[in-house]
Amino acid sequence: MNRMPRIAGLAVLMLAALASASAPAATTGSSATTGLSATTGSAAPTGLQDTGAEYKIGPKDLLEITVLGVPEIAKLVVRVSEEGRITLPLLGEVGVGNLTKFEVEKKLTGLAGEKVVLKPQVTVHILEYNSRRISVVGAIEKPGSFELIGRRTVLAAIAEAGGLTRDAGEEIIVIRQLPGGENTSIRISVDGLFLKGDPALNILLEPGDVVNVPVERMAPIYVFGQVKNPGALQVKRSSVPTLTQAIAQAGGFTDRSNRKKVQIRRKDASGKELTITVNVRDILKGKKKDIPLMINDTVYVPESLL
Helix, strand or coil, rough: CCCHHHHHHHHHHHHHHHHCCCCCCCCCCCCCHHHHHCCCCCCCCCCCCCCHHHHCCCCCEEEEEEEECCHHHHCEEECCCCCCCECCCCCCCCCCCCHHHHHHHHHHHHHHHHHCHHHHHHHEEEEEEEEEEEEEEEEEEEEEEECCCCCEHHHHHHHHHCCCCEEECCCCEEEECCCCCCCCEEEEHHHHHCCCCHHCCCHHHCCCEEECCCCCCCEEEEEEEECCCCCCEEEEEEEEEHHHHHHHHHHCECEEEECEEEEEECCCCCCCCCCEECCHHHHHHCCCCCCCCCCCCCCEEEEECC
């Protein structure tokens, strides 16, 4: 596959993703038709139902709390404990885990009205969203950890992380921890998501998800002799070219090439070198099938004597 159109297409779609972070939850189907598969027999992943206002506060989140007219609780910054609790002057220990900011404000308003001041006005701001984070790693321009605020799809997360690098592989792997502690891996086709735009692949992410884009390892194929740009071709292991494709990538034949006696040299499992002589003219005329190459093959195009 030509990398440049593919990269251009990915860039356009990633820009669109920034405006579609709240895309509808994906439905799963057969991996043969959608390009999405999971390595466990668990049910299809469920999407987050939160919006920004419905974010559920959890451990390690950082809150700023103000009770108007109470100096002890004026822009007071507190961190939520692992048990989902905070401690406030005059109010004591308060459970805030799994509550939205509005629910915390309502709860603190009730407590402050009972203990501190009549008709209290309480505001809560979430300064750090640490209980709900995702990681985007691998062949990514800006890998790292990101806050998961509201509904966030895998496409939007990759866009936020700067997009894919040129050496991105053919799959995206979302690693997710299930409620029982078991991990599952959801595999998503890069071409299916970015180029075909299959909405079933644009799954909603969950807290703790790791979005991994494996780096595609490159390997050499050598093309020498009567081609315009002889040398080593760096190719993706998942898409090794055929004989005619490799010759084309090397610039094509020169006018002095012998196209009837092109050689493919490769080593077998024992290390013995094999030579395969191919009439490329017959391939180009459709009389014979093209020949798939292997990593570390050497293609030699001899000079014509005529």
